[in-house]
Amino acid sequence: MKLFAVADLHLGHPANREAIHEIAAHPEDWLILAGDVGETERHLDLALDVLQPKYRQIVWVPGNHELWAVATEGVPLRGEARYHHFVERCRARGVLTPEDAYPVVAIDGQDVRIVPMFLLYDYSFRPSDVAHEDAVAWAREGGPVCSDEQFLPADPHASRSAWCAARVSATAARLDGLDDGVPNILVNHWPLRRDLARLPRIPRFSIWCGTTRTEDWHTRYNARAVISGHLHMPSSRTIDGVAFEEVSFGYPKQWRGRREPADALRRIRM
Template sequence: MATLWAVSDLHVSVAGNEAVLDRLQPQSADDWLLVAGDVAERQTDILSTLALLARRYRQVVWSPGNHELFSVGKDEATGRKKYDALVRGCRELGVLTPEDPYANFHGVRVVPLFTLYDYSLRPTATSLDQAMESAKRKGVMLSDEMFIAPYVDIRGWCWERLSYSVNRVGRLSEPCVLMNHWPLEPALLEVLGAPEMSLWCGTKHTRGWAERYHAQAVVYGHLHTPGVRTIAGVPHYEVSLGYPKQWRDTLEARSWPAPVLEVGHGA
């Protein structure tokens, strides 16, 4: 058997999370691992974790989350330059990124996406300023506003990434597995405790991608509410580890890492 495993939101710089990496072990020499973002904030932590995983699995595939894009230290690149530096670091490790050709896992193309968010997931007839104001009043504000927004035009980058991704994924003729840190389907945000959080949770422009691009499965994270939800016949796997208070009592009982595809030898 060869299995395509998936995780996200390892947050290895949070006390207690690094030890969980011991659980990420292949069951066969042909197993792959998808890492759907939020490994850590600092470049050295992100790349050393991916290096560790790349030594264990036949192939590791990574998509960035918002935490990878944080500008947190004077010695770190910021904004787009930080993403470019991480892609270069991944290439040195043999880890695939959204900038590489889509690899073939037993006939299925593995597609790491990086589509970011554009604040479009807000109540209709509400301007972005109004939505931000309302979120602020309710005390809902992601750290992204401090650690990403000052360094890059997030909406402009998101729209560029959408165009880049559609151009590439639209050319695929085989079935695929899509991986993105942010959920592709707005309906998946119903699990959020505070609806204002949706502002930072993706874009309305990826709605329907799984069906349109013949995905066998979608892998995502970000919400820290792991589980599988099926939309239009396609399973969407939320594969986050999250923070210790979120996983401590539940990790043993759940299927983590998540086995997204399994194939027999010769398949």
């Protein structure tokens, strides 16, 4: 069995809704959807309608776009309630989420544990001389402000940073309980390390890209590979012997003329 991954399908864009149909079928293999499928239930349903018949199992983690409180139908769910609503929608279709048991499966003939995570960010990917409360103003001085500041409430948490702290603590507790020696495939929409969140054109956007709390998770938690998206900068890197795979598909202007939709998936090799 093989493992594939893709992030940032952004099905709010008509071109991406067309492109998703060109993704090849691998009915014996697993597929990870690493966040930002789209902004609405309809986008998630479309992705699953198209991709579930093509794969043995799908694993989903949320990105920031799924968490946006967009008023497409009545009063939108907010924060944690919205996240859990998407979790239940996935579960109803047999899709694994960060709230489910971490499965151990044989990928390329080797047992590994798939660990879907939802960790958010806390503005800690900023210079040491910039205070937390000044991070957004600092970012605004040097480029665009992430739309999360308008669309991503953290209810019932006091802030997205507080929500991030809660998610990191809860996930670390689960991972600390694993002692069977099986290597892990860590999956999170946001990159786990600050040195991976370098965006040449908008460098200050980094504050919305992760948390320094997870800098060492690839070694601390026996990772064979780390899968993320969010940056819209597909890449493969090796750090401390661990493969870091950024698997974004991206907006139409980012993939048209550069790569074919059929090549959207990244195979995660053991």
